[in-house]
Every structure is written in C-alpha cells, then in structure tokens.
Amino acid sequence: MSDSSLSTPNLPRCEHTPVPYTGPSKAEVFAKRQQYLNPGLFLFYKEPIQIVEGHMQYLWDERGRRYLDAIGGIVVISVGHCHPKIVEAVQQQVAKLTHTTTIYLNPVIVEYAQRLADHFPAEAGLESTYFTNSGSESNELAVMMAHLYTGNFEIITLRNGYHGGLSATMGMTAMSNWKFPLPGANGVKHATPGYCYRCPHGLEYPSCRMRCARALAEIIDYDTCGKVAAFIAEPIQGIGGVVEPPEEYFPIVYDIVRAAGGLCISDEVQTGFARTGTKFWGFENYNVTPDIVTMAKGIGNGWPLGAVTTRKKIAETLTQKLHFNTFAGQPVAMTVGLKTLEVLDEENYLERCQETGTYLKERLEDLKGHHSIIGDVRGRGLMLGVELVRNRDSKEPATEDAAKVHEACKDRMLLIGKGGVFGNVLRIKPPMCVTRADADYIADTLDEVLTKLND
Numbered sequence: 200m201s202d203s204s205l206s207t208p209n210l211p212r213c214e215h216t217p218v219p220y221t222g223p224s225k226a227e228v229f230a231k232r233q234q235y236l237n238p239g240l241f242l243f244y245k246e247p248i249q250i251v252e253g254h255m256q257y258l259w260d261e262r263g264r265r266y267l268d269a270i271g272g273i274v275v276i277s278v279g280h281c282h283p284k285i286v287e288a289v290q291q292q293v294a295k296l297t298h299t300t301t302i303y304l305n306p307v308i309v310e311y312a313q314r315l316a317d318h319f320p321a322e323a324g325l326e327s328t329y330f331t332n333s334g335s336e337s338n339e340l341a342v343m344m345a346h347l348y349t350g351n352f353e354i355i356t357l358r359n360g361y362h363g364g365l366s367a368t369m370g371m372t373a374m375s376n377w378k379f380p381l382p383g384a385n386g387v388k389h390a391t392p393g394y395c396y397r398c399p400h401g402l403e404y405p406s407c408r409m410r411c412a413r414a415l416a417e418i419i420d421y422d423t424c425g426k427v428a429a430f431i432a433e434p435i436q437g438i439g440g441v442v443e444p445p446e447e448y449f450p451i452v453y454d455i456v457r458a459a460g461g462l463c464i465s466d467e468v469q470t471g472f473a474r475t476g477t478k479f480w481g482f483e484n485y486n487v488t489p490d491i492v493t494m495a496k497g498i499g500n501g502w503p504l505g506a507v508t509t510r511k512k513i514a515e516t517l518t519q520k521l522h523f524n525t526f527a528g529q530p531v532a533m534t535v536g537l538k539t540l541e542v543l544d545e546e547n548y549l550e551r552c553q554e555t556g557t558y559l560k561e562r563l564e565d566l567k568g569h570h571s572i573i574g575d576v577r578g579r580g581l582m583l584g585v586e587l588v589r590n591r592d593s594k595e596p597a598t599e600d601a602a603k604v605h606e607a608c609k610d611r612m613l614l615i616g617k618g619g620v621f622g623n624v625l626r627i628k629p630p631m632c633v634t635r636a637d638a639d640y641i642a643d644t645l646d647e648v649l650t651k652l653n654d
C-alpha cells in the first residue's frame with residue numbers, strides 16, 4: 200500500500216510522494232535490532248513503527264502510511280525533514296569535501312560561526328564558538344569552561360531539568376528516571392524551577408514573591424562553599440514537561456549566581472533557533488544575557504551538530520592545554536548548520552512559529568474546557584505541553600492515560616512526545632513548517648482521543 204490517503208483520510212494534503220519501500224520488513228528490522236543494538240535504546244509505542252522517509256512535517260512508514268510528526272524526533276527538526284535547500288547544499292558539500300578537522304583552515308566553519316554570532320544580541324559579546332556533535336557534549340564543554348574561568352567547583356542546575364546522557368550531564372540532569380547511580384553529580388546542586396502548576400514550595404504566583412528563584416540563594420549559602428562555577432538551565436524545560444517559569448525567574452536567579460562568582464549558562468538545545476516563536480533564543484524571553492549558550496538539536500535540523508558560544512575571555516580558557524574534537528566542525532555539518540540558519544531567516548520561521556504556535560495553543564486551551572483530564576496547557580511558540588491529571592484538585596498525574604493518549608494518537612497518524620517526571624505531559628514540538636491545518640489536525644485528534652479515552 201503506498202497511497203497514504205487510504206489510511207489517513209483527515210491528514211492535511213501533502214504533495215510529496217514517497218519512494219516505494221523495498222527494504223527489509225518491519226519484523227526483520229525489529230529482530231535485528233533486538234539482537235544487535237544495545238537494549239538500553241528504547242522504542243516508542245507497544246507496536247513500534249518503522250520510519251523510512253521524511254518530508255517537511257511528515258514521515259512515512261514502510262507501508263507508505265503518512266504521519267504528522269508533531270515531535271520532530273525529538274525537537275530536532277526545525278525547518279522540516281529533508282528540507283530541499285539543505286539537501287541540495289549537503290549534496291554539493293559531500294561531493295567536494297566531507298571531512299577535515301579544525302587543524303586546517305576552512306571557509307565554511309568561519310562563515311557559519313560569524314552568522315551564528317550575528318544571531319545573538321549585539322551587546323552580549325557572544326561571538327566565540329566551539330562546535331560539537333551533540334547537546335551533551337556542548338553542556339559538558341560549557342561547564343568545563345566555567346570551571347576553568349571562575350576557578351570554582353560547584354554547579355547549580357534545576358530540578359526537572361535535562362542536560363544530557365553522558366556522565367557529567369547526567370549528573371546535571373535532575374529527574375530520577377534519567378539518572379544511573381554514578382558519581383557524575385559530584386559538585387552539582389539542584390535548585391527549584393519556576394513550575395507554577397506544581398509549585399515546589401506549595402505557593403501561588405504572584406503572592407509567592409518568586410520563592411522558587413530566591414531559594415537558590417539558600418542553596419548557595421548552605422549547600423556550597425559560597426562560590427559557584429556556574430548555573431545551567433533550560434529557559435523552558437523540555438523533557439521535564441515544558442515547564443515555563445514566570446518572567447521574573449531568570450533575572451532573579453542570574454543576579455544570585457553572579458553574586459556568588461558563577462557564570463550563567465543557557466541550555467538552548469530545545470529552546471533555541473526560533474522554537475519559542477517570540478524570540479530567536481529562549482533566554483531573550485526573560486531579558487537576561489547568559490555568559491555561555493549551549494546548542495544542539497534544532498541547530499542542525501537532524502544532523503548531529505551542537506555548539507557552545509561564549510565571550511572571548513571565557514573561550515580563551517581552553518588555550519591553556521591542547522583541546523580537540525575530531526568530528527566537530529567538519530564541513531558537511533557546518534554546511535547543514537549554515538543552511539538551516541539561512542532557511543530559518545529567509546523563510547520567516549520565527550514569525551511562522553509564533554503564529555502557528557499561538558493558534559495551536561489557543562486550540563489546546565479550548566480543549567481544556569472540554570476535557571477535565573487536562574490540568575494545564577503550557578509553553579510558547581511551537582514548544583507546547585499538555586499536562587494530564589486524574590483530578591484537577593489533587594493534580595494526581597494521569598501517567599497511564601498519557602501513555603494511552605500517546606499510543607492512540609499514533610494510531611491516528613499523529614506522533615507526539617511525552618515527558619515530565621511522571622510521564623504525564625504530552626509534548627508537542629513539531630517541525631516549525633507546520634500549518635494551521637496541521638495545528639487543527641493535532642487539536643482535533645487530541646480531542647477525539649481524549650473523548651474516547653475511557654470507552
């Protein structure tokens with residue numbers, strides 16, 4: 200079967216015709232995966248799906264069935280799967296020069312680094328970039344520079360935050376389900392996030408007077424030596440369940456951290472590159488300027504690419520020894536990054552993300568009026584979360600129902616994510632090329648699934 204319209208009658212129209220699939224069956228792929236891949240690599244869905252092709256906001260399985268990708272696997276696809284302009288640029292670069300390390304001069308990396316620097320607020324001084332291959336690498340490098348620059352040891356991160364799956368970044372992560380019992384958290388202290396729906400201090404905004412942010416001073420006073428190397432946080436927590444603090448949160452926290460000698464690191468792995476719709480960077484929504492910005496995911500539209508951008512003085516800390524990353528900064532990755540940036544600007548993704556995201560959020564908020572299981576709708580731009588609860592008063596997390604909704608959406612050709620410490624937050628973060636019709640499909644599908652939930 201290759202006519203996707205047969206199985207997906209209500210999906211918005213799509214002109215792209217997938218190439219007929221001739222590869223191994225899903226069962227064969229599954230069996231090989233079980234035998235040869237590390238079982239720690241988990242699969243979505245009880246009946247996993249096999250994805251063999253992608254175009255803009257859509258994905259196709261081996262049977263030619265089309266899915267609306269509303270999680271962008273995972274929050275990586277910024278301008279669309281296999282965006283034609285990026286494909287063309289990559290093909291040209293691959294044929295010319297695939298790999299050279301940073302030990303030689305090459306024009307693409309410097310052109311890209313300059314364009315990236317141009318996207319930061321002019322007065323920030325954020326112009327010196329070290330490219331990496333992933334978000335975890337970016338965060339480890341950023342924290343290392345903070346240690347070297349400040350001479351301090353302790354790091355503050357936020358409960359509910361996710362910063363990566365390597366030893367040190369797992370230590371910075373503050374959700375038990377993502378942590379192994381390892382010593383990577385040495386020197387890491389976790390402060391309280393601005394999670395108003397589940398206030399960690401049991402208070403209400405605004406009468407709380409931002410207790411969550413001010414409590415960080417107590418952590419510094421009682422849990423550290425009084426001096427810290429850095430504070431690292433996502434402007435909106437992604438895997439933690441789209442937790443968006445009030446606008447006063449980061450200005451208060453940044454002041455406290457800087458008074459204790461620390462640098463402020465903004466983990467823009469999910470929130471960067473226009474994702475929040477209102478601003479190109481997540482931190483800009485809070486009127487703060489970080490000392491270091493870490494990036495990955497959307498920066499490469501699917502290519503393994505990350506970056507750490509900081510001020511010259513901080514970047515210079517790495518010159519005291521030899522430091523090197525074999526693949527980082529190679530010309531194909533740089534071409535992808537550069538082209539993604541160009542497409543984001545040329546095709547007005549920031550405005551589009553804001554417009555479609557606002558519309559979709561309104562539709563999700565409207566659903567809250569019809570489904571008591573929806574406790575909260577959060578986020579901005581195309582970084583949206585729907586928190587499901589069993590009871591609006593007790594806010595008991597509806598973890599099992601969230602899993603059912605996740606599966607049922609897939610059965611209706613809609614791929615979404617799931618997150619939060621309790622796994623009860625539906626995460627909607629599609630490629631930013633989605634249209635109003637796609638937004639309607641997402642909202643209508645959720646409406647239908649929630650209506651039938653306990654049939």
Ligand SMILES: Cc1ncc(COP(=O)(O)O)c(C=O)c1O
Nearest residue numbers: 333334335361362363468469495
């Ligand atoms: C905010 C944030 N930081 C860092 C990472 C780690 O990135 P990677 O998986 O590329 O190492 C992630 C991954 O989901 C993330 O969401």
